[in-house]
Amino acid sequence: MSGHISKFCKAAIKHRKHYSTDSFLLSKPLIEFREKAREVVAKKIAPLADKADKEGKFSEGHFEILGKEGLLDVKVPKKYGGLGLGNIGSTLLTEEIAYGCGATATSVSGHTSLYTGTLVTFGSEKQILKYIKPHLSGKYVGSFSLSEPENGSDAGGLKTTAKLEGDNWILNGSKMWITNGNLPGGMILIATTDRSKQHKGINSFIVPKPLENATVHRLEDKLGMRASPTCQITFENARIPAENIIGKPGDGFKIAMTSLNSARLGAASIGLGTSRHSIDLALKYLRRNKIHPITTADCTTSSLKLAEMECRAQAARLMIYTAAKLLDENHPEATKYCAMAKVMGSETGTFCAHQAMQILGNEGYLAENKVERLYRDNRVTEIYDGTSEIQRLVIAKSFDEPSKLT
Ligand SMILES: Cc1cc2nc3c(=O)[nH]c(=O)nc-3n(C[C@H](O)[C@H](O)[C@H](O)COP(=O)(O)OP(=O)(O)OC[C@H]3O[C@@H](n4cnc5c(N)ncnc54)[C@H](O)[C@@H]3O)c2cc1C
Incomplete structure (x- = not known):
């Protein structure tokens, strides 16, 4: 009987590599990119995942490894020095990292999908050059803050405000559940400039952190993804340059x-x-x-x-x-x-x-x-x-x- 199981499992493991539909769905560069990501994760990320989970502590080292290996550039277009592999490349990377460490995958997804991804899609040339480059090495970690203490699914009901005063936007309000929000790096902030306009009054901004008058209150203690930091952050008359609005007013x-x-x-x-x-x-x-x-x-x-x-x-x-x-x-x-x-x-x-x-x-x-x-x-x-x-x-x-x- 045991021989029967062994035969079944051996065959399954041996052929698993060939199970997937990859060869006709993915281009050669994408397959090569995934192979590289798989190798890096197996050697350098997965071995540290259990410890990071037990300690509930973000591993800066993981980001630096991924940056050094050129994996954080996945969505950045080639003309800005990235790999230009788009969302398909990003999904391959995230799957590979998640295989080894879910928490790192969560933080990387926040960084690539929500931070660099937003900037390369909607940012100006100047914003891309200024706010993406330092984030590709893994030294700075990007985040995205939409959710608030009183609204999650109903994102349109957000209350955080941005008011233009001279050359600055003045930010006030509280954001909650923000992945990577406590780490040094850029944050995409979604805030309202005019609540009476509802969705049309919502705008998005680049907030470089740490920032004066932007305070991280607490890190959440969670069931899983324990090594991916989730935090609450409050803005009390925090200032960012007027040029940090992304896209046209009302596009947020x-x-x-x-x-x-x-x-x-x-x-x-x-x-x-x-x-x-x-x-x-x-x-x-x-x-x-x-x-x-x-x-x-x-x-x-x-x-x-x-x-x-x-x-x-x-x-x-x-x-x-x-x-x-x-x-x-x-x-x-x-x-x-x-x-x-x-x-x-x-x-x-x-x-x-x-x-x-x-x-x-x-x-x-x-x-x-x-x-x-x-x-x-x-x-x-x-x-x-x-x-x-x-x-x-x-x-x-x-x-x-x-x-x-x-
Ligand atoms: C670990 C973690 C990381 C996160 N990272 C970020 C981040 O980086 N940035 C960020 O902005 N947010 C982040 N969030 C917040 C998260 O994206 C939202 O909280 C989430 O979308 C759901 O919101 P909620 O739990 O407040 O749901 P609620 O809106 O309070 O909903 C509660 C329940 O009601 C249901 N429900 C709500 N509205 C409806 C409806 N209209 N019809 C049917 N059912 C409904 C929901 O499905 C859910 O089951 C994070 C959350 C966690 C837990």
């Missing part, structure tokens, strides 16, 4: 929503990294257990679980690549596809980590086992960057409109 809400599309792909890709790692850990466990007596029934239920995990993970992968491609093309249905990818990626990640824990039994429940961390870390991907419920509302709303896909 559109900018925030477009950037969130990219962040949703980040969350989805974290789910994909979680799924892949969960499947590998379950296979490894079964393979190792060939030495223990194990019944046919165990083998069958585990095999069926693994089959379901693999189906869902590959379906999520296709959805994520499709959404990333549409977003890179600025396609009118990109928002809907990013929402679908987020639901599929994040929920598949949680499903796979849950199933892997079930396959490992007691062992999977132990803090010393990686499945336990994957399970805790992935849960928030169904919440941040817009909850699963909000994604389903976005998808449902699209039924009111004629399809724009040919």
Whole structure:
């Protein structure tokens, strides 16, 4: 019986590398980029992930490693010295990092999707040159602040204000749940310049940190992603230069929503990294257990679980690549596809980590086992960057409109 399991698992592990649909979906440069990211993560990020999680401490070192290896440049166009691999490159990077360390993937997604991504899409040439370059080495970490103590899903109801006085914007208000918000580096701030105009009064700004009169109040203690800092930050008459507004006045809400599309792909890709790692850990466990007596029934239920995990993970992968491609093309249905990818990626990640824990039994429940961390870390991907419920509302709303896909 044990020989039967061993044969099944051995074959599965051997061929897993070739399971994916990559060869016809991804270009050679993208595949090479992913190989490089995979190697860097395996050698330099994954070995430190458990310690970072236990200590609940952000590893500056991880960002510096990624910067040194040129991986943080992924979305920056070639003309600004980046790799110019767009959202598709960014999803590959995030999946690879999440395989090794979910918390680092969360912080990197905040940095690449929400900070550098927003600037390269909407910033002026001057803003890109000034505020992106220092962030590519990993010394400075980007963030994005939309959520507030009294509004999460209802982003349009934000209360933080920006008032133009001479050559400066004066910022007042409080932001909450901000990934990387306590770290030195640029922050994209979404604030209102005129609440009576509702969405049209919302603007986005570049806030260099640390900044006088911008105070970090607390770091949240969380279930997972413990090494990715999440903080509350308050502005009390903090000043930034007038030129730090991004895009045209009134564009802020559109900018925030477009950037969130990219962040949703980040969350989805974290789910994909979680799924892949969960499947590998379950296979490894079964393979190792060939030495223990194990019944046919165990083998069958585990095999069926693994089959379901693999189906869902590959379906999520296709959805994520499709959404990333549409977003890179600025396609009118990109928002809907990013929402679908987020639901599929994040929920598949949680499903796979849950199933892997079930396959490992007691062992999977132990803090010393990686499945336990994957399970805790992935849960928030169904919440941040817009909850699963909000994604389903976005998808449902699209039924009111004629399809724009040919
Ligand atoms: C670890 C972490 C990191 C984060 N990082 C950032 C960051 O970097 N920047 C940032 O700006 N924010 C960040 N956030 C905030 C996060 O993106 C929002 O909080 C999230 O979108 C959900 O908001 P909420 O929990 O306040 O949900 P709420 O709006 O309070 O919703 C609570 C529940 O009600 C449901 N709900 C709400 N409205 C509706 C509706 N209309 N229809 C149906 N159901 C609804 C929701 O789905 C959810 O189940 C982070 C959050 C976490 C936990």
